[in-house]
Amino acid sequence: MRFAHLGETESANTRLAVVVNDEAAFVDDLIADAPRDLQELISRGPEVRKALIAEIGTALEAGASTQPVADLHFGSAVQRPPIILAVGLNYSEHASELSLDNNSEPVLFALFPNSLTGHKRTVELPTRLSEEVDYEAELGVIIGTEAKNVSVEDALDYVFGYTVVNDITARNLQFQEPQWCRCKSFDGFTPTGPVVVTSDEIPDPQQTWIRTVVNGVTVQDSSASNMIRSVAQLVSSLSQETTLKPGTLISTGSPGGAGRSRKPPLYLGDGTVVTVSVDAIGELTSHCVAI
Numbered sequence: 001m002r003f004a005h006l007g008e009t010e011s012a013n014t015r016l017a018v019v020v021n022d023e024a025a026f027v028d029d030l031i032a033d034a035p036r037d038l039q040e041l042i043s044r045g046p047e048v049r050k051a052l053i054a055e056i057g058t059a060l061e062a063g064a065s066t067q068p069v070a071d072l073h074f075g076s077a078v079q080r081p082p083i084i085l086a087v088g089l090n091y092s093e094h095a096s097e098l099s100l101d102n103n104s105e106p107v108l109f110a111l112f113p114n115s116l117t118g119h120k121r122t123v124e125l126p127t128r129l130s131e132e133v134d135y136e137a138e139l140g141v142i143i144g145t146e147a148k149n150v151s152v153e154d155a156l157d158y159v160f161g162y163t164v165v166n167d168i169t170a171r172n173l174q175f176q177e178p179q180w181c182r183c184k185s186f187d188g189f190t191p192t193g194p195v196v197v198t199s200d201e202i203p204d205p206q207q208t209w210i211r212t213v214v215n216g217v218t219v220q221d222s223s224a225s226n227m228i229r230s231v232a233q234l235v236s237s238l239s240q241e242t243t244l245k246p247g248t249l250i251s252t253g254s255p256g257g258a259g260r261s262r263k264p265p266l267y268l269g270d271g272t273v274v275t276v277s278v279d280a281i282g283e284l285t286s287h288c289v290a291i
Contacts, residue, residue, distance in 0.1 A: 001018060001053055001056070001058070001197075001198045001201070002018065002019040002020070002195040002196070002197050002198075002201075003016060003017070003019070003038050003041075003161075003195060003196045004016075004017050004019050004024065004069075004074060004193065004194060004195045004196070004202065005037060005038070005044045005073065005074065005075035005076065005077065005079055005118070005141060006019075006024055006026070006069075006072040006073065006074060006075070006147055006201075007073045007075060008040075008071075008072060009073060010073045012073070013267060014037075014073075014074075014075035014079075014118075015027070015028060015036075016028070016034070016035060016036065016037050016038055016041065017072075017177075018030070018060065019069060019194075019195050020066070020093055022035065022068060022069050022070065023066035023067065023068060023069065023194070024063070024066060024067060024068075024072060025059075025060060025064050025066045025067075027041075027056060028271060029064070029065070030051065030055075030056050030059040030060070030064050030214055031055045031056060031059060031133070033054070034052075037076050038072050038077075038079065038142075038196060038247075039079055039080040039081065039247045041076075041156075042142070042144055042160055042246045042247045043246055043247060045246075046144065046145055047163070048133055049144075053198075056239035060256070061172040063076050073118075073120070074118035074119035074120055074121070074132065074193055074194050075117075075118040075195070076116040076117055076118045076190075076191070076192050076193065077118065077119075077163045077164075077192045077194060077195055078116060078140070078142060078163060078192045078196065078197050078247075078249045079116070079195035080113075080247070081142075081247045081248055081249045082112070082245040082246075082247050082248050083110060083245070083248055083249075084110060084111040084112075084113065084115075084116075084190065084248075084249045084251070085108060085109075085110060085111075085183065085238065085242075085248065085249070085250045085251070086108070086109050086110070086111050086138075086167060086180075086250075086251040087106050087107065087108060087229075087234060087250065087251065087252050087253045088106075088107035088108070088109065088180065088253060088254060089107045089228075089253065089255025090106065090227050090228050090229055090234075090254075091154065091222065091227060091228065091253055091254065091255045091256060092228060092240045094269060098282075104237075106229060106234065106237060108238070109179060109180045109181055109184070110181055111167075111168075111181070111184055111185050111189075111190050111197070111251070112181065114184035114185065114187050115184065115185045115186060115187065115189040115190035116190050116191075116192060116258045117190070117191050117192075117286075118152070118187040118191065118192070118193050118194070118242070119191065119193040119194035119283075119284050119285060120186065120286075120287070121191065121286065121287070122187075122188070122189065122286075122287050122288075122289050123168065123188045123189070123268075123286045123288050123289070124187065124188060124289055124290075124291045125268060125269065125270070125288055125289065125290045125291065126132060126186065126291055127270060127290050127291065129170065129186075129269065130171070130172050130173060130183075131172075131269075132170060132171040132172045132260065132265070132267050133168060133169070133170055133171070133256070133267055133268045133269075133288075134168070134169045134170075134171050134218075134258050134259040134260050134267060134268065135166055135212055135214065135220075135268060135274050135276065136166065136167035136169060136212075136254035136258060136276075137164070137165075137166060137210045137212040137220050137254055137255070137276035137277070137278075138164075138165040138166070138167050138169070138210070138251045138252055138253060138254050138276075139162060139164070139165070139205060139208060139210060139231070139251075139252045139254060139270070139278055140162060140163040140164060140165040140222055140249055140250065140251050140252070141159055141162060141231055141234075141235065141249070141250040141251075142159065142160045142161050142162070142163065142196055142247065142248070142250075143158055143159060143160060143235070143244045143245065143246055143247065143248040143249075144158060144159060144160025144161070144199070144246055145160075145246060146157045146158075146243060146244065146245060146246060147235060147239040147244040148239050149239055149240060150235065150236050150239045150243070151236055152232045152233055152236040155231070155232040155233070155235035155236045155239075156199065156205075156232050156235070158235060158239075158244070159199045159231070159235065160171035160196075160198065160199060160246070160247075161196045161197050161198040161199050161202075161207075162196065162197050162199065162202050162205060162208075162278070162280070162281060162284065163192050163193060163195065163196045163197070163249075164192065164193060164194070164277060164278045164281050164283075164284040165190065165192050165249075165251045165276075165284075166190070166191045166212075166274065166276045166284060166286060167184060167189075167190065167192070167254060168184065168186075168188075168189040168268070168286075169183055169184050169189070169192070169253055170183040170184075170186065170189075171183070171259075171260050171267075173266060189250075189269060191276075191284055191286050192249070192284070193281070193282075193284050194281075194282050194284055195281065195282055197280065201280070202280050202281075204207055205224055205230075205231045205284065206223075206224045206227065206230050206231065207223075207224070207225065208223070208224045208226045208278050208279055208280045209221075209222070209223055209224070209278065209279040210222055210223070210224060210254075210255055210276075210277070210278055211276070211277050211279075212257065212274065212275070212277075213274070213275045213276075213277075214259070214266060214268075214272060214273075214274050215272060215273055215274075219257045219259070219266065220254070220255055220256070220258075220276075221255075221257070222255030222256065222257075224278075226255060227252065227253060228253075233252070234250060234252060238250065268288045269288065269290060270288065270289060270290035271288065271289075272287075273286070273287055273288070274286050274288065275287065
C-alpha cells in the first residue's frame with residue numbers, strides 16, 4: 001500500500017491518504033477512528049496497523065470515492081518521526097568523489113524535523129549562508145516495530161516501508177564543520193516522498209534503482225545493491241546502540257554523481273528543478289528558489 005500526506009490546497013493542513021495509481025483517497029473518509037497521520041498509524045502497533053490497513057483495502061475494493069492526485073498537494077511523506085537518522089558515505093563512489101574516508105563504522109548524523117518537506121514543494125536556498133547547495137538521492141527506510149539488538153537476518157521484519165529522500169546539503173558548511181547536522185538541516189532541506197510504500201511491496205530494497213535529474217539532465221543513476229552496508233545491515237547495526245522507535249526515518253546514503261564532484265560543480269540555484277527517484281516508489285521533485 002502507498003501512503004501520502006495530501007492537502008486540497010498548498011497551504012492546507014495535510015491528511016493521511018492512500019494513493020492507488022493516479023488517484024487518492026483520504027483515510028479518514030474510508031474508516032472510523034482513522035489515524036491523523038502515518039506516524040500515528042505506525043505507533044498503534046503491528047496488530048492494530050494490520051487490521052486498519054485491511055479495513056482501508058476493503059473500503060477501496062468496495063468502490064470508495066477517490067480524487068486525482070494531480071488536484072492535491074503533497075506534504076512530507078514522513079511526519080513527526082521520533083528521529084531522522086542519516087547515514088553518510090554508504091556508497092564507495094560518493095565517498096571517493098568527496099575525498100572522505102568510509103573505512104570505519106557507518107557515518108551517522110541526525111537531521112532536524114524542520115528540514116522535512118514534500119513533493120513539488122519549494123526549497124529556499126539562503127545564498128548568504130551557502131552558494132554550494134548540493135543534491136543527494138537516497139532510499140529512506142521507516143521503522144515499523146521497535147528494534148533493539150536485532151540481527152541482520154531479522155532486520156527487514158522491523159521495517160514498515162520505504163520512501164525517497166533528497167538529502168540536500170550546504171557543502172561549504174559540511175567541510176567547515178566537524179559535524180553534518182547543520183549543513184543538511186536548513187528549512188526544507190530534507191524532501192521526502194512522494195509516498196511511503198509498505199515493505200510487502202519492496203521485499204528486497206537492495207534491488208531498487210536510484211536516480212537524480214537536475215534541470216532535465218540525469219546526474220545520479222545507480223542501484224541500491226551498490227550500498228556498502230545494506231538496509232538490513234544498517235538497521236541491525238544502528239539497533240545495537242540505539243533503540244529504533246516506530247516511525248524512525250533512516251536515510252541510507254547517496255550514490256556517486258553529487259554536484260560538488262562534477263566539473264564544473266553543479267549546485268542547486270534559483271530556478272533549479274531537481275527530481276530524485278527510486279523506481280519502486282516514485283519521483284520526488286523540488287523547485288529551488290534563491291533567497
